[in-house]
Amino acid sequence: MxxxxxxxxxxxxxxxxxxxxxxxxxxxxxxxxxxxxxxxxPARACIVACPANLFVPTSDGGMLFNYEQCFECGTCYMVCNGEGAISWSYPEGGHGVAFKRS
Amino acid sequence: MAELAKSTGSAESAESAEVDFDIIVVGAGPAGSTAALVAARSGKSVCLIERGTFPGSKNMFGGVIYGRVLDSLIPNWWEQAPVQRWVTRRGTVVMTPTQSLTVDYRSAGWGEAPYNGATAFRPDFDAWLADHAVAAGATLVCSTTVTGVSRDSSGRFSVVSTDRPDGDLTARVVIACDGVNSFIAKDAGLYPHAGDTNHFTLGAKEVLALPREVIEDRFGLVGDEGADLEIIGCTGDIAGGGFIYTNLDSIAVGVVLRLSDLAESEHRAEKLIADLKTHPMVAPLVRGAELQEYSAHLIPEGGYDAMPTLGAPGLLISGDAAAFCLGGGLWLEGVNFAIGGGQAAAEAACAGLDRGDDGVGKSLVDDYRSRLEDTFVLADHKKLRKAPDLVLSDRMQFRYPQLVCDLLEGVFRVENPDPKPGFIRLFFRAAKKSGVKIRHVLVDAWRSARTYG
Structure with missing residues (x-):
């Protein structure tokens, strides 16, 4: 085949x-x-670095973020240089990403 | 939840009434499940807390599991472990956008028990390992996120808070195997350089469906044999690497990207994977394969010198939480280090409990550390402490792949009527073209010899 x-x-x-x-x-x-x-x-490293593409800049200079399709990897808070911009914790138990073939 | 604890704990010692469990393990990955398994087998009451709905559901690797560390824990583990393929082919690939050199090692012996490495899906493998912990008597509590571990009045970390109603549990020893982001280790002040993005990489991978006969044809495999290709030179301006693994009826293709470089790059992870898949060496291997699952995870790659303090009174940390993952260039291992680390943590914790140690002194952590040093976990890391910096150095990442490929191009290209140039001339030519000075090559050769020698 x-x-x-x-x-x-x-x-x-x-x-x-x-x-x-x-x-x-x-x-x-x-x-x-x-x-x-x-x-x-000025850096906005999260936009490129987030593997789930969850950080979306808005035309007025702001930033949109949606947690729903998050891998919970931690990349965003690690690359963020804005003190206090991202408050990061794990989702409540039993929620969030559920891998099958990873 | 404390009620659950009291009704299921095995309550071996007379003092057990004071706490819910002898040992609470946070995180049912390979480190946590191994720790729970070892502790439960030695008769301790153990609670294993996992935030996913089942162990492994939050876990991802780019990876091969080297299972020999399980020999003493689960005899003949290879007969029951849920693996995808046994790796009999290990390719180390150096590439530029249009060239590649593969050192393709194959071993028929790796296809027979006790095997060497296996590809696997972590949701399968981690759940299997956790089942062994449960069979040994550990209480597994899933869908429960630990929100903090705090000290009791004696200064010992013994109170584990969860997001369950009435969700606090107490233990004599807490073993935190809560992964690469370990907020337990960070909150306990064990990570002085937690924010150093040089020491962490982002792994992103695609699992791509292909019929198993096609995989076997393309990779030259028979039956349950598997291939593992590790690649350098495929991540643009970001230090890192790429990989291709064969599963039974899918292949995994992915990249590993140093966070400090990713933060300054224009390249997104999925774009670099797409580029890798179109590389002339890779495209014929993956053509027609359909995306089954995309995943991403952080990897602690800093090695020995980036490790945190391994514990505090009443608290031990292990697995990725302790940065035990080995990103050593030639060797890329993690699950085995987590298993070895979890085993040492449980043994240290049990020994401490057996001698009546209250865990407040330094002896618990010191004992844990010396047990790790006596095994491959810290022995390998100590020996390879310079490897992560070497592998992710600029010349290794961005210069030598071009140099090596150009050298081979010159060696194998026949340009008659010109006669063949000598190796030395080709080498100098390739070095000049890739912007590498000969003294740099000598320095790096010496560094490599010292790192790997």
């Missing part, structure tokens, strides 16, 4: 990519963002 296909890869849309992951979303956000701190942040 063989599988053929193009050797170049159509990029999977980010939405489809994240749809492969199971999340048991809690009603309580485990990460909260004080976007007033982000407003003055």
């Amino acid at each position: 063989s599988v053929t296909g193009p050797l170049t890869w159509p990029l999977v849309s980010f939405e489809d990519r994240m749809a492969t992951v199971d999340f048991r979303v809690s009603s309580r956000a485990h990460i909260t963002l004080d976007s007033s701190v982000c407003r003055d942040c």
Whole structure:
């Protein structure tokens, strides 16, 4: 048996990519963002670094964040240089990401 | 929850009435489940707390499990451990965007018991290991997040707070195996350099479905044999690496990225994976494969010199929480170090309880440390303490892959009617092109010899 296909890869849309992951979303956000701190942040490393692409800059200089599809990896608070911008904790027990083939 | 504790604890010692458990283990990954297994077997009452709905559901690795550390804990573990494939092929790959050199080691012996390494899904493997802890008598409590570990009046860390109603539990010894972000270790002040992004990498991977016959054809495997390809030179301006692992009917392709570089880069993890998949060496291996699951996790790669203090009164930390993961370039190991670390933590805790140690003095942590030093866990880390910096150094990451590939290009390219140039000339040419001075090569060769010798 063989599988053929193009050797170049159509990029999977980010939405489809994240749809492969199971999340048991809690009603309580485990990460909260004080976007007033982000407003003055020149680096904004979280935008590129977050593997789930959860940090979205807004046109007015703010930052949108949604905790629902979070891997709970910790990258955002590690790369954040804005003191106090990100309040990070684990989701309540039994919630959050649930890997199957990791 | 304390009621649950009292009704299920085995209450071996007369003093058990004072606390809910002899030992509470936080986190049912390989370190925590091993600690719980060892402690329960020696007759201690043990509670193993896991925040996922089942052990392994929060865990991810880019990885191979080297299982020999289990020989003494679970005899013939290979007959029952839920692995994907036994690694019989280890490729170390150096690449540039258009070239690659693979050192492809294969061993038929690795395909037979007791094997060497295996690919696995952590939700399967970690749940299996936790089952052994439960079978030994540990009480596993899932879907419960530990919110803090605090000191009692004697100064000992003994109160474990959870997000359950009435969720405080007490223990004589707490073993924190709460992973790379270990807030228990950080809150206890054990991580002086917790925020150092040089010492952590982000691992991101795609699991891609392929029929098993296709995997076996493409990777040259038979039956349950597996391949492990470790790659350097595929992460753009970010220090790190890439990997390809074969599962039974899927392959895992991913990258590992140093956080300090990622923070300053324009490259996103999934874009670097996409680039890796289009590399001329990789594309034929992964073509047509369909994304099954995307995942990401932090990895503590700082090694020996970036490790935290390994405990405090009444508290021991192990596994990724203690940065036991080995990012040693040639060797990339973690699960085995977690298992070895968890075993040592439980043995130290049990020995302390047996001699009536109240855990307040330094003896508990000192005993734990000396047990780790007596095994591969700290012995390997100490020996390879310079490896993480060497592997992630600028020349190793961004210069030598080009140099090596250009050298091989010159060696194997036939440019008749020109005669073959000599190796030395080719080497100098390649070094010059990649911007490396010969004295740097000599310095790095000496560093490598000292690191790995």
